[in-house]
Amino acid sequence: MIDCAISQKQLTDWANDLQLVADITQSYAVILKVNAAGEYRQLIQSELCQQDDIEALIRHFNHKAHLNLYQNATPKVNTSSTRAAPHNPFNESSTFSQYQVNLPVDVRHAAAYQQALIPDVKAMPQWRDAGLGSLIYLPIIWSSGAHFGVFCLYHKAALQLDDKALQLASLTVNSLQLNLSELHRAQRQQMTVLRGDAQSIDIIDLQTFIDSFEEHIWVKNTEGVYTICNQSVEKAWDLPRSDIVGKTDEDLFGKAIADIFLNGDRLAIEAGAPIIVAECLDGENKNNHLWLETLKLPALTPDGELAGVIGMTRNISKHKEVEEQLTLATNVFKHSFEGVVVTDRHGNITDVNGAFYEITGYSREELLGQNPRLFNSGRHEKAFFETMWNNLLGGGKWNGEIWNRRKDGTIFPQNITISAIYDEVGEIRYFVAVFADISAQKQSEAQLAHLAYFDPLTHLPNRMKLMIQLKQEIMHAKRLNSQLATVFIDVDLFKHINDSFGHSIGDEMLVELAKRLRSQLQEQDVLSRIGSDEFVALISGIQYHEDATAAINQLRQVFEQPFVVSTGDHLRLTATMGVSLYPSDGSNADTLLRNADAAMYRAKSEGRNNYAFYTESLTKESIEHLKLQSALYGALEQNALYLMYQPKVDLVTRKTVGVEALLRWNDPILGQISPSVFIPVAEKSGLIYDIGLWVLETACQQGVHWLAAGKQFGRIAVNVAGQQLQRNSFVEDVKRILTQTGLPATCLELEVTESVMMNNPDVAIRDLKLLGDLGIVLSVDDFGTGYSSLNYLKKLPIHKLKIDQSFVRDIPFDTNNTAIAKAVIVLGHALKLEIVAEGVETAEQADFLTQNLCDQAQGYLFSRPQLPADVEAFFTKLK
Numbered sequence: 001m002i003d004c005a006i007s008q009k010q011l012t013d014w015a016n017d018l019q020l021v022a023d024i025t026q027s028y029a030v031i032l033k034v035n036a037a038g039e040y041r042q043l044i045q046s047e048l049c050q051q052d053d054i055e056a057l058i059r060h061f062n063h064k065a066h067l068n069l070y071q072n073a074t075p076k077v078n079t080s081s082t083r084a085a086p087h088n089p090f091n092e093s094s095t096f097s098q099y100q101v102n103l104p105v106d107v108r109h110a111a112a113y114q115q116a117l118i119p120d121v122k123a124m125p126q127w128r129d130a131g132l133g134s135l136i137y138l139p140i141i142w143s144s145g146a147h148f149g150v151f152c153l154y155h156k157a158a159l160q161l162d163d164k165a166l167q168l169a170s171l172t173v174n175s176l177q178l179n180l181s182e183l184h185r186a187q188r189q190q191m192t193v194l195r196g197d198a199q200s201i202d203i204i205d206l207q208t209f210i211d212s213f214e215e216h217i218w219v220k221n222t223e224g225v226y227t228i229c230n231q232s233v234e235k236a237w238d239l240p241r242s243d244i245v246g247k248t249d250e251d252l253f254g255k256a257i258a259d260i261f262l263n264g265d266r267l268a269i270e271a272g273a274p275i276i277v278a279e280c281l282d283g284e285n286k287n288n289h290l291w292l293e294t295l296k297l298p299a300l301t302p303d304g305e306l307a308g309v310i311g312m313t314r315n316i317s318k319h320k321e322v323e324e325q326l327t328l329a330t331n332v333f334k335h336s337f338e339g340v341v342v343t344d345r346h347g348n349i350t351d352v353n354g355a356f357y358e359i360t361g362y363s364r365e366e367l368l369g370q371n372p373r374l375f376n377s378g379r380h381e382k383a384f385f386e387t388m389w390n391n392l393l394g395g396g397k398w399n400g401e402i403w404n405r406r407k408d409g410t411i412f413p414q415n416i417t418i419s420a421i422y423d424e425v426g427e428i429r430y431f432v433a434v435f436a437d438i439s440a441q442k443q444s445e446a447q448l449a450h451l452a453y454f455d456p457l458t459h460l461p462n463r464m465k466l467m468i469q470l471k472q473e474i475m476h477a478k479r480l481n482s483q484l485a486t487v488f489i490d491v492d493l494f495k496h497i498n499d500s501f502g503h504s505i506g507d508e509m510l511v512e513l514a515k516r517l518r519s520q521l522q523e524q525d526v527l528s529r530i531g532s533d534e535f536v537a538l539i540s541g542i543q544y545h546e547d548a549t550a551a552i553n554q555l556r557q558v559f560e561q562p563f564v565v566s567t568g569d570h571l572r573l574t575a576t577m578g579v580s581l582y583p584s585d586g587s588n589a590d591t592l593l594r595n596a597d598a599a600m601y602r603a604k605s606e607g608r609n610n611y612a613f614y615t616e617s618l619t620k621e622s623i624e625h626l627k628l629q630s631a632l633y634g635a636l637e638q639n640a641l642y643l644m645y646q647p648k649v650d651l652v653t654r655k656t657v658g659v660e661a662l663l664r665w666n667d668p669i670l671g672q673i674s675p676s677v678f679i680p681v682a683e684k685s686g687l688i689y690d691i692g693l694w695v696l697e698t699a700c701q702q703g704v705h706w707l708a709a710g711k712q713f714g715r716i717a718v719n720v721a722g723q724q725l726q727r728n729s730f731v732e733d734v735k736r737i738l739t740q741t742g743l744p745a746t747c748l749e750l751e752v753t754e755s756v757m758m759n760n761p762d763v764a765i766r767d768l769k770l771l772g773d774l775g776i777v778l779s780v781d782d783f784g785t786g787y788s789s790l791n792y793l794k795k796l797p798i799h800k801l802k803i804d805q806s807f808v809r810d811i812p813f814d815t816n817n818t819a820i821a822k823a824v825i826v827l828g829h830a831l832k833l834e835i836v837a838e839g840v841e842t843a844e845q846a847d848f849l850t851q852n853l854c855d856q857a858q859g860y861l862f863s864r865p866q867l868p869a870d871v872e873a874f875f876t877k878l879k
């Protein structure tokens, strides 16, 4: 852009010229001039010009300029060069698509370069909004070819301007351009006087001068012929000066590249000022290429006439590198998810990134110039900040967690690193703080802590938390000199609910139960869930034993109402509770909980749906339990185990149709121990598997023995524990024992309890089927105590149902049991199963069962369990 001051007198003269043209054509005239920013601005106008019209013109040309910027910014270049161009400034192997032209603002005005007569402006879509009727516009050009501005002549009505008006306008513009040439010449002369006589510079000196530059320097005349170049050009283009001077770009580089260069020349001429026309990559390998930048400026004669173009190409790789690093750093700063704030050394915020104001809620403008004290949450002591500053000023860095306050007042934790940035003389210039909002992390830490101490299903405290609370409650009770009740609540047969209705129904019931239990307690009392079906309540402020009993009865009330689950079923629960009291039953948390547990077991052994207070004798009992467990480990080797056999009779013929093998343990020290006592111990310790195999093997051997002696016993029934059936090897073990002992599978019956089958129904069905296929009869023991659905029973590959003795007891007098027994018989028969009644002790029971078509019976009425020899006699007697 040529910068030449225009005197007021000159402007007045031009204004008069404009008025003359306007008067003659009865229209309005205006000159728009391009400023340094490349934008059109109103320079002068004829009288009565309306500002709206001028602004419409300005808008139009500025908009055009803007469009041209984009149209011209990326000239497409043909990449194929017809001949090797050793002097190609971009290197012969460069990729020309990397070539780009950076347009200076002055040369965006291609539209204004054309002259135009528009008789009907409204008919031109691009002019439709201008509010004009007819229009003439002509470019005003400096003598060098640079753009000065645009002359516009317009009328509000269409078809008012014609060729004559255009001629008049052209004459006016010519005169304007002559004035501009004069102005320019005068200014150049003035400059020459100031700088000294250019003619005195010797041409040799000029060559020496330009040869001393590393940059490539050349000059082309108005025909595009090189007239001067320096040694750097010779070196880069690998040609002697004599081969460059006198040649055009087309001669040197071929047409395609020449067009690009000439376009650059043209832009520089139009700009009338130095412009950077190109940046390009030199070198094939991206890692060591050079960035070159070409600057072009029009060469003018002292008269301001265009003499050619001067070019200078320089290596800007260093600058590019810094620029890239800067861009990278800016992008990291901008796009970082972490908040970044920069302060000066006094702590005034000088910059923040997007993440920072997103996290804090402040806008950039609100933050600039502020002190980070703005975010103070008030959570930290003065000493905290003192330590922070000591670290920062002493070591240049501080990292830690700070609670800060957002604009909306909420406070949040952040992990922050603050670094001091020093200047060249080692003084702190800035502080840069980078932080991450760790609210989510803190939240998950809190969630983890919650998980560690709370049961995720019921949200009640878990065992760990209970122990902490129990210790606190003990201290509290000690202080108040009161008692504390620890109530262990075990839900009866809850496993059956899970097995029969699925775990989600089980969960529903537990959640509801937790709610009900909690509602029965005082606010200061504690309720926790310490196992799947085990809850513990801590009831404080107990003065008398009766207070504890009242509290327990209160808790027991929650079981009176059925639990309505999502399937619509009304299910009932009962629970067995054990209570220990501080300080009488223990002075520490472990003892109190253990004793409440022991009391619960005592209550359970006395029948479920019950509660018991701890007594000292219970401690003895649990010691007994431990003794029993260790004694049982030796029982197998010491031959302390043996089997007894109880006959099963056909209720119609009253003949023995089979025997059930029942395990007995006679310990040398502890004496005779009932299976209902030691079988649970064997199950808990895992010993049951080996014991079960021993029972099976012994019973099979006994059967073979009887068969060999010609004794017809029917089938030997052996009890199978849950853990046996859960082992993958069970079917193979049974097969192996049958093979080893030689007992036909048809002489064996396996009794599996209903709850065991429900435990893992899929495995149970698969294994029982395999066993059934061998010819073994399978019966469901203790039927009626579980929750088998009819549908489920149908799927089981079983042959017999054994009615549990609890239902046989008191028939035919107990109407409930009588109804259940009858229903089981009908149900079993419908499923084509044989029905066996257990625990038949009276003739009435036997008669009732016979009348109701029960198939077989077992009980003291027929025989107590017998030693093998005695049961043999029993066969004979019945035969």
Ligand SMILES: Nc1nc2c(ncn2[C@@H]2O[C@@H]3COP(=O)(O)O[C@H]4[C@@H](O)[C@H](n5cnc6c(=O)[nH]c(N)nc65)O[C@@H]4COP(=O)(O)O[C@H]3[C@H]2O)c(=O)[nH]1
Residues within 6 Å of the ligand: 646, 661, 662, 663, 674, 675, 676, 679, 692, 695, 719, 720, 721, 751, 781, 782, 805, 838, 839, 840, 841, 858, 859, 860, 861, 865
């Ligand atoms: N009140 C009364 N009881 C009668 C009458 N007739 C039979 N009984 C008893 O009822 C129980 C029947 O066995 P069960 O239900 O399988 O119940 C068995 C069974 O579940 C388990 N058990 C016994 N032997 C074994 C075994 O070898 N393996 C496994 N896993 N469990 C066994 O121990 C439980 C208890 O066995 P026992 O004490 O022998 O008790 C036996 C038997 O002596 C009667 O008329 N009235």
